[in-house]
Amino acid sequence: MTTTTTMRSVPLGLPPGVTQGNVQQQRRLCSSFGRRRRRTSFHHPKKRISFSIGATTETTETSSFSSSKTEEEAWNEDDIDNIAFVDLAKEESTAISNKSGAGATMAAPDWMTQLNRLWGGASEIPVADAKLDDITGLLGGGLFQPLFKWMKEAGPVYLLPTGPITSYVVISDPACVKHVLFNYGSKYIKGTIAEAGEFLFGKGVALQELEPWKMRRKAVAPALHRAYVEAMVDRTFGQCANKMVETMEKTNGGKSINIESKFSQAALDIIGISVFNYDFNALETAAPVIQATYTALKEVETRSMDLLPTWRLPEEFLRAVSPRQKAAQDAVVIIRDVTTRLVEECKKMVEEEEKVGGAEAWARDYLNESNPSVLRYLIAAREEVSSTQLRDDLLSLLVAGHETTASVLTWGTYELLKPENAEQLRILRQELDEVLGTKPYPDFNDLMKMPYLERCFHEAMRLYPQPPVYTRRAVVEDELPLNGLTIPRNQDILVSIFNLHRDPKNWGESSLEFEPMRFGPLNRGQPSELNTEYRYVPFSAGPRRCPGDKFAVLEGVAIWATMLRRLDLSLVEGHKVEMTSGATIHTRNGLLCDVTVREMRTVNDDDKMDWDGLRPTKTKPGDEKYWLPERAAAGGGKCPVPH
Numbered sequence: 001m002t003t004t005t006t007m008r009s010v011p012l013g014l015p016p017g018v019t020q021g022n023v024q025q026q027r028r029l030c031s032s033f034g035r036r037r038r039r040t041s042f043h044h045p046k047k048r049i050s051f052s053i054g055a056t057t058e059t060t061e062t063s064s065f066s067s068s069k070t071e072e073e074a075w076n077e078d079d080i081d082n083i084a085f086v087d088l089a090k091e092e093s094t095a096i097s098n099k100s101g102a103g104a105t106m107a108a109p110d111w112m113t114q115l116n117r118l119w120g121g122a123s124e125i126p127v128a129d130a131k132l133d134d135i136t137g138l139l140g141g142g143l144f145q146p147l148f149k150w151m152k153e154a155g156p157v158y159l160l161p162t163g164p165i166t167s168y169v170v171i172s173d174p175a176c177v178k179h180v181l182f183n184y185g186s187k188y189i190k191g192t193i194a195e196a197g198e199f200l201f202g203k204g205v206a207l208q209e210l211e212p213w214k215m216r217r218k219a220v221a222p223a224l225h226r227a228y229v230e231a232m233v234d235r236t237f238g239q240c241a242n243k244m245v246e247t248m249e250k251t252n253g254g255k256s257i258n259i260e261s262k263f264s265q266a267a268l269d270i271i272g273i274s275v276f277n278y279d280f281n282a283l284e285t286a287a288p289v290i291q292a293t294y295t296a297l298k299e300v301e302t303r304s305m306d307l308l309p310t311w312r313l314p315e316e317f318l319r320a321v322s323p324r325q326k327a328a329q330d331a332v333v334i335i336r337d338v339t340t341r342l343v344e345e346c347k348k349m350v351e352e353e354e355k356v357g358g359a360e361a362w363a364r365d366y367l368n369e370s371n372p373s374v375l376r377y378l379i380a381a382r383e384e385v386s387s388t389q390l391r392d393d394l395l396s397l398l399v400a401g402h403e404t405t406a407s408v409l410t411w412g413t414y415e416l417l418k419p420e421n422a423e424q425l426r427i428l429r430q431e432l433d434e435v436l437g438t439k440p441y442p443d444f445n446d447l448m449k450m451p452y453l454e455r456c457f458h459e460a461m462r463l464y465p466q467p468p469v470y471t472r473r474a475v476v477e478d479e480l481p482l483n484g485l486t487i488p489r490n491q492d493i494l495v496s497i498f499n500l501h502r503d504p505k506n507w508g509e510s511s512l513e514f515e516p517m518r519f520g521p522l523n524r525g526q527p528s529e530l531n532t533e534y535r536y537v538p539f540s541a542g543p544r545r546c547p548g549d550k551f552a553v554l555e556g557v558a559i560w561a562t563m564l565r566r567l568d569l570s571l572v573e574g575h576k577v578e579m580t581s582g583a584t585i586h587t588r589n590g591l592l593c594d595v596t597v598r599e600m601r602t603v604n605d606d607d608k609m610d611w612d613g614l615r616p617t618k619t620k621p622g623d624e625k626y627w628l629p630e631r632a633a634a635g636g637g638k639c640p641v642p643h
């Protein structure tokens, strides 16, 4: 297994002709949809390393990568110091352990519902009427699906009994979702998922709570800064996507391919190179760490759904009695071993460099270095943390950033290949052909010119949010901004983004259809939680919002552009594609596709589409009220959808 810190399999450096300078120029060229001026700089918290790309940078509003947020409303990393964390020591210590100690998310049949009604007293929160029929399909399946059914019956905030004395309040209302997510730290903590994932994530940023989380977030989030992500598109994303497509081209017309595993492998390779400067080479080899990552992730998924949380028992005991637990523990050992070695090697390399040039010199030239990985950034910042802490933080990035993107691509591809979405796929291919011509894979400039492609990715995240449900726990009693409903202290909560994104109240009668133009004409930009008034929240919101959002969108569209440009895919007839749950939405049996090589095509100016005139075909008259606000109003405009 290769553990060197200089990548060989993926050539580094910006491709010929691509410089930060012409990236900026390109963005100016394609900013026909509106401009604003902003300073783009980023700082490392400890080291006072400060990077800056241009004193003022004009950014296109076409892509959410260049963000359509208004600064006043957006969650800002600097706000982290203003969170008034709840003092858990003052609250009873039970606040951080579920009242049953279970964290079980299995819905209860109707007799349990009745019991809860009796025991729960006269809460004004409606109770979901969970029938045995609703839950028989849940074992090993997806809880997020019946949550949608119960929302339709009980409304956007309801109580779901999960056992004789345990329950979850399920929240799917935009204002309540915003309220709960923004009040992380002062009123809510992550709760169940933090407990279920601890065996893998350790003390990493993704699942820590309160002060320990804050320290790690302040160290890790700046590493995913804008210029780093931009550089990664050209250094890594396009090339990994190319490699993925090459492996698929080899099967031209032959055996069907499971596209879900292809996306998983490509996403793992990308995150490995970008975060650790390590090539897992998942697309071509079956290194043990790959399988270990899958096994451990699956266990986090299973634990957060377990009816009986036996995983809380001592590790040695579990190892002895449960093959599943033994496999999970072994997987974690393999992953930690690899990441520990990578951290140590990178530390040595930085020490050597400091002897000759010093970290300050390195920082100035950070992105031109042969190894601009997140790991290197953190080490060069000389933050006083242990190797174990570094390892856990990097593992957080690896795990949080791997399956998520792959799952969006899987489900988005599934939608694009459905016969009823043939027109959407045709439009997307037209855009790819117009922009890419015969180029095998896109660079950053190309991606900035393909707003429809990005719309498709957002529409995939709307229909298949990853993860579909977030856990939270109230650490104080709290009133929701809906009919005065009160959440009691210690109450576990499921924030269902799946419900939020599919509710016809938020998206109209066509809410379950794949229609990238539902957000309105392309010149209105890309959707985010801000310009949809929290009807669309793909990356969470508030303090725990995903710091890898830009990375994810660019990675996803780079992979799609490469694949859909060069391959014709069709769903294998008779193969059932069903959703099953976990941390992300998986297919039950893979996404099997037949693949043939597609001819490259350039498009004459005369044959180009009128992109500004493009309108949705699937929404109903009147659904314009769900469009994003016009750009002129985007800064302070009111979302037209009444709530």
Ligand code: HEM
Pocket: 205, 206, 207, 217, 224, 396, 397, 400, 401, 402, 404, 405, 408, 461, 465, 466, 467, 470, 471, 538, 539, 540, 541, 543, 544, 545, 546, 547, 548, 549, 551, 552, 553, 556
């Ligand atoms: C389409 C892809 C992705 C989606 C949909 C996604 C979504 C999310 C969501 C919803 C959360 C917060 C969950 C909550 O509030 O409970 C989150 C957290 C996080 N994500 Fe992503 N993510 C994606 C890709 C990435 C990538 C590529 C990276 C890193 C390179 C990343 C790194 C993280 C980290 C470190 C956290 C934890 C942040 C914290 O708790 O402070 N994500 N992600």
